[in-house]
Amino acid sequence: MLALFPPGARLEAGVLTLDGVAASDLAERFGTPLIVYSEAALRERARLFRRAAPEALVVYGTKAFPNVALLRLLAEEGIGADGSTLGELA
Structure with missing residues (x-):
């Protein structure tokens, strides 16, 4: 069941x-529908x-x-940002 979730997802006592x-708790605080990103999974990826391409310029498509x-999190991990307009960089 958890195959579609990031590695940090757990089913504990039905929760x-x-x-x-x-x-x-996230749904109560932020409402639904809600997209949740795992910081740990993003950093690991x-x-x-x-590591796979240490000499390459690795960028995220904004x-x-x-x-x-x-974008800040990815920058901390050495990943750049790809933008095609100035508005995407603002």
């Missing part, structure tokens, strides 16, 4: 948790890309999901 936080917090 879905994402990196230790109950999904129901960014590191895998960097058109996919232009979120400032995500």
